[in-house]
Amino acid sequence: MGEPIIKVENLSKRYSLGHVGTGSFRQDLKRWWLSAIGKKEDPFFMDTLDSDASHIWALRDVSFEVKQGEVFGIIGRNGAGKSTLLKILSNIIRPTHGTIRGRGRINSLLEIGTGFHDELSGRENIYLNGYFLGMQRHEIRKKFDEIVEFSGVSKFLDTPVKRYSSGMYMRLAFAVAAHLEPDILIVDEVLAVGDAEFQKKCLGKMHDVSSKQGRTILYVSHNLPSVTNLCQRAMHLQNGKMIDIGIASRVVNQYLSKHQKKLHMQRWDDIAVAPGNNFIRMNFVELIPHLKNDDDPIDIRTPFTVKFKFWNLIPEQNICVGLHLFTLGRECIFDINSTPQEYSKGLVEGQCYIPGNFLNDGSYYFSLIFVKDTSVELFYFEECLSMEVEDYRVNMNWYGKWSGYVRPKFPFRMRQIAAEKEAVEGA
Amino acid sequence: MEDFAPQKNAWSWEIKAESFWFRWQLPQLWSYRHLLLRIVRRDFLIHHQQTLLGPLWIIFQPMIILVTYLLIFERAVGLSTDGLSPTLFYLSGIILWTLFSECFTGTAFTFIQNGTLFGKVYFPRLIIPLSVVLVNLIRFGIQFSIFFLMLLALEPSRIIDNPLRWITCLFLSLVVVSGLGLGLGLVFSIFTAKYRDLVNVIHLIVRLLMFATPVIYPLSIVNPDVRIWVNLNPLCSLVELFRFGFLGEGTFTELQLLYSAACAVMLILAGTLLFNKFGNKLQDVI
Numbered sequence: 001m002g003e004p005i006i007k008v009e010n011l012s013k014r015y016s017l018g019h020v021g022t023g024s025f026r027q028d029l030k031r032w033w034l035s036a037i038g039k040k041e042d043p044f045f046m047d048t049l050d051s052d053a054s055h056i057w058a059l060r061d062v063s064f065e066v067k068q069g070e071v072f073g074i075i076g077r078n079g080a081g082k083s084t085l086l087k088i089l090s091n092i093i094r095p096t097h098g099t100i101r102g103r104g105r106i107n108s109l110l111e112i113g114t115g116f117h118d119e120l121s122g123r124e125n126i127y128l129n130g131y132f133l134g135m136q137r138h139e140i141r142k143k144f145d146e147i148v149e150f151s152g153v154s155k156f157l158d159t160p161v162k163r164y165s166s167g168m169y170m171r172l173a174f175a176v177a178a179h180l181e182p183d184i185l186i187v188d189e190v191l192a193v194g195d196a197e198f199q200k201k202c203l204g205k206m207h208d209v210s211s212k213q214g215r216t217i218l219y220v221s222h223n224l225p226s227v228t229n230l231c232q233r234a235m236h237l238q239n240g241k242m243i244d245i246g247i248a249s250r251v252v253n254q255y256l257s258k259h260q261k262k263l264h265m266q267r268w269d270d271i272a273v274a275p276g277n278n279f280i281r282m283n284f285v286e287l288i289p290h291l292k293n294d295d296d297p298i299d300i301r302t303p304f305t306v307k308f309k310f311w312n313l314i315p316e317q318n319i320c321v322g323l324h325l326f327t328l329g330r331e332c333i334f335d336i337n338s339t340p341q342e343y344s345k346g347l348v349e350g351q352c353y354i355p356g357n358f359l360n361d362g363s364y365y366f367s368l369i370f371v372k373d374t375s376v377e378l379f380y381f382e383e384c385l386s387m388e389v390e391d392y393r394v395n396m397n398w399y400g401k402w403s404g405y406v407r408p409k410f411p412f413r414m415r416q417i418a419a420e421k422e423a424v425e426g427a
Numbered sequence: 428m429e430d431f432a433p434q435k436n437a438w439s440w441e442i443k444a445e446s447f448w449f450r451w452q453l454p455q456l457w458s459y460r461h462l463l464l465r466i467v468r469r470d471f472l473i474h475h476q477q478t479l480l481g482p483l484w485i486i487f488q489p490m491i492i493l494v495t496y497l498l499i500f501e502r503a504v505g506l507s508t509d510g511l512s513p514t515l516f517y518l519s520g521i522i523l524w525t526l527f528s529e530c531f532t533g534t535a536f537t538f539i540q541n542g543t544l545f546g547k548v549y550f551p552r553l554i555i556p557l558s559v560v561l562v563n564l565i566r567f568g569i570q571f572s573i574f575f576l577m578l579l580a581l582e583p584s585r586i587i588d589n590p591l592r593w594i595t596c597l598f599l600s601l602v603v604v605s606g607l608g609l610g611l612g613l614v615f616s617i618f619t620a621k622y623r624d625l626v627n628v629i630h631l632i633v634r635l636l637m638f639a640t641p642v643i644y645p646l647s648i649v650n651p652d653v654r655i656w657v658n659l660n661p662l663c664s665l666v667e668l669f670r671f672g673f674l675g676e677g678t679f680t681e682l683q684l685l686y687s688a689a690c691a692v693m694l695i696l697a698g699t700l701l702f703n704k705f706g707n708k709l710q711d712v713i
Binding site for chain 1: 439440441443462468472548
């Protein structure tokens, strides 16, 4: 790794909006007439033809480099320009401005099974797809058996692929793609399809390709953990502009904290519109981090308090409140309950203190559950608060993702019980 | 993608905003030859899969047209065939015309029919129209062999007496006719992608052009005053040339043949230039 293998400079792509298709011949004639023959400025036409509203910049002045042997992630929301960028890199569409320079053979995998034809047999489709992806004949011949074995459809090799199950179809398509040997591989969201087993296979293969074979991969995905795990560096695109580039995990975290809702307080003054039902109505929830400076981010050391107020609408109701903490992946980390107690009709307040050095870094949300007589659910208020917990480490040479949902500091002691000489003699 | 000379530490390719008129990229096209052959193979396989008669359709189609023409133009209308056997006369016209019209209509919709494919993977786009021409040349070959066998059965002397003549005429008309179909198709493919109205126009052109081409009539029965206009159609002299080669009768001059060949070269040149220049940009509008 080190030498840049792709260099993108000031890349921009503009798309025209609307009036493409039927009637555009008339439009083009009109435009030509106005500019070439008419030479007069008809403000009405000028407005509709040349105003900025008729264009959209799918990419705007994007510059970056990808180094040899690197797995480079591209993240962003839908419509951020990720696919446009990959299509330009794959030479499918041309940029409006800017240049891309690169070295070596480039292959793109914008979908799997490109050029597959339903009526043709698996064997035919392996060849067809391989050639479409830019493989040479000797390459396909050499790898044919390997591809068939990898796909696991050897029994149905001469059956038209329209008779395949969707899983078989996908495996065959991926098998061809997995045996590409380019210097640079461009991969777009191929993991969005298929089951967990298939995704695991895909990710494993990509990992092999990058780490063992030392190829460069440009990878676009909505699966952010896969970006964090596979990619060394990543780029964040937003509305066609590059707003962040750097170490993949950092870019991903920043992206998350930017786009995930951070909900630290909610209040409802009008009981009629507050969430709840005939038994319980919410009034207030708040997450208060105990930070030295208010501007600091919440990190793994930060203790915080969850406060809530609610209206109890039934006289002498025995209520117990449960505070649930979830990861973004909806895994419950804890469920803390208040002591069951009878409350009169009216406003009730509660709070729970969660110490620092307890949660691992990540995104979390809280839910509140109200239970009557420790058995009947009165109201479940899901995702009432959410937060991001940032990573914090000192004296570490490793910056990979710390495993686990919690990261408590429990007493952990070690000591040497024998020096080397003594140990050997003892044995 | 432009290939630079391999230098150490130098970039080997570059993608820019500009597209160029002159960028033949023949080496690249050559490196994709196996794809071309696979697409041809695919087209044959999928056309005849799950059909009762399979590849026999390639022969049946012109035969059915032949019978129709014989019934209508020979029996009912009594159109002259230059004193030639009506069966061979019509069949020669039909197979050559089919070659042109299939090449033309097959390539004219390149971008419309392959839009999604072009949006997913890069390969030289010219591969697709070339595959269409290749498929139709093979079909022509099969149809021609039937024509040849019939000729051999009905009038064997025409083939045996002067082999050089029919081989030259066959080769010339084949190359120029498919060239005209390809060239015209390439030019139209650029415009059909942008202006969908042309889809209808193309079918109309093919239908009308057939009547302006001596497929069902010999050029010799056309009024000499009008003939100069009919000869503006570059296909005209080629059909006559083909008939002359095999059946011994045909109305054409060397100048007209040169004109047809020049038309084919110009159309292919214009078509490939447009393809180079606009092929990639069209992806934005499809």
